[in-house]
Amino acid sequence: MNTAVFVVGMGAISGIGNNVAECLAALTNGGMGIDKIKHLPTNHSELLPSAEVKLSNYDLSVISGLSPSISRTAMLSMIAAQEAWDDADIKHIPGLRTGFVSASTAGGIDKTENFAVDFLTDTRKGKLRDVINHDSGSITNIVADKLGIKHHISTVSTACSSSANAIIYGARLIKHNIVDVVVAGGTDSLNRFTLNGFNTLMVLDEQLCKPFDENRKGLNLGEGAGYLVLTSARVVSLLKKAPYCALSGYFNANDAYHQTSTSPNGDGPYRAMSGALAAAGLQPEDIDYINLHGTGTQNNDISEGAAIERLFQSHYPKMSSTKSFTGHTLGASAGIEAVFSTLAIQHGVVFSNLRLQKPMTAFSFAPETVLSRSPDIRNVLSNSIGFGGNCSSLVFSKV
């Protein structure tokens, strides 16, 4: 059961780049992706800065090979999952049972919104092709079919921790010998439903978000997709290249405090982080970098920070919220940040937390304000905290 699981491929698309190399370049040169909304038709385009992928649906369809009329969520997923799958260079090994575990919070709702405009005037109206892929599972199927993966297909949806749980589920499918290889992560596109939902909750910053800043005002939404290819030691031994790192630990816990906010003392995030460390057999001082959930809302940062203070005390590792670059990509965020965590180990780099001016006074630690390099980033912790109290943490370790 305790077979190690390794990261052998990665793919990402976000507001800062259309592939892993572009995302890495932006993260290292401070290229931030949050701007006025250009592609999504919404009344809030001038008011609510967001990190859109800098491609139209038509451009995305050319790259993904999917119809331009299909959900943007599927096209983003396709591009990142294909990149990860190609990067792993694993298809040539015969007889592998392969799974695709994808996550999404809103699935094809970007098309359902168009359908509903017509449907609400007359229930006989609205193009059915705009609603047929409404559910997140359909988005996963579209991508699985194009990747040619079919041994195990599943979809996870636990709000902002969705793709962390997809990665955990994928790893466990390998450990239980149900599949040999898994492409796991998540996708979400910016859409009016989610944008307006977060706006009614009054958690969106009308300026650029400032995670973990004393004067933070909220989050900026983003969109994108991020996937890892995970496999066992046995399959790694058949590959030409070494794995990037190991997924050495993970833990899923619930905060059970409130439907949309996390407890001020950070019980859920604390349980997730300490559980993931225990699963990896690591002590807090072994962690070299924390990729924070760090949305920039009052509630998230106080809760996550309280949990970090409790767990790490005087051994604070370097930490940053890369949502200051990509915005909060919701169901994709843990997948994208799993890729960034892998890059931190691979390239020995700790990314900066942009726009941090005044660190939160409640804590005796502060995220990194400048990029730093260290050849020995051994263990990286990545946090995800979502609606419904869903908290999951992942630990990636150098091999």
Add this chain to the structure above:
Amino acid sequence: MKAYISSAITISPQKTFKNPLFLDEVEVYTDNRLTCIEPDYSEAIDPRLIRRMSRIIKMSVASALACLKEAAVAIPDAIVTGTAYGCLEDTSVFLSNMIEYSEEPITPTAFVQSTHNTIGAQVALLIKCRQYNNTFVSGGASFENALLDAMMLLAENDNSNVLVGGMDEITDMSHIVLSRMGLYKRKPASNLDLFKTASKGTINGEGAAFFLLANKPSSRDLACVDAVTTFYKPTDITETANYIKTFLTTRAINCSDIDLLITGNNGDTKNDEIYAQIQTSVLADIPSVNYKHLCGEYPTSTAFAVWLGSNIIKNNAIPDALNFKPISKSKINKVLIYNHYQNTYHSLILLSSC
């Protein structure tokens, strides 16, 4: 790895909730939309909370809480749910308001509750369960993945239990949209006659079902889950047959060991042809029953089938509602559920007596 089902609760279009009698009477529907028979929730849920909950949340939370009570478990070690469409009513309320008010600020309640993990989260919040919590939205394999997750958790952790559920609701909007897609019968007849005439389309259904699974036996167990598997878009009937054959042979099970097959026939000619072919090949000569005349067709209907199968094992009896011809076997030990949802996701769930 065996999982012991220590309780099974469902709210369905039949009188299944808090009913000591096992399907002794059948609710008849003449429309192509079967609606859950809802209980008085005030016993189970705080009335102040009920007001804010949509129908699927109420049905699911009530089933989950009743399931825990029945199993005498206060806080389970994990909560896992599966739902293809999630909280559809809240989704369409927020969507409609957003369009109607041209993106002006509106109340966030429906948005908050539209999140797919709302049910798992609400149950966790009500009982203060800070453990593992996960939600699958895998179309016609949503409940199966929740069940598989639960089985893996039980294998990973000694002496543990998992609350696992499957749920989907019909809304006015979803019924119209899915009808326009041609899923349902144009000339609906009684649900009791669903399998009598060959025609296109099925009947729409819904339900919420929860199970408390444990990796240690207890005196109240209904049955055991021996295995669950899903397979995706088989290219032809041979691939389907081979998958089922492999499932059985790897577990050293012969067809003669299976006392009852529960199949997912839904009355649609093309859909049901797959079951007919499988029942004349790899699953030939196993006594079988259908269940979708009772609950309708929906992506998580296998949760109803597990409730049905585990109660059949526990009672060692097949209710008349299933139109079953009596068999010679005196004891029902093994029940296999085979379902496919629109030939995309196929699943096998094997139940046995404990």
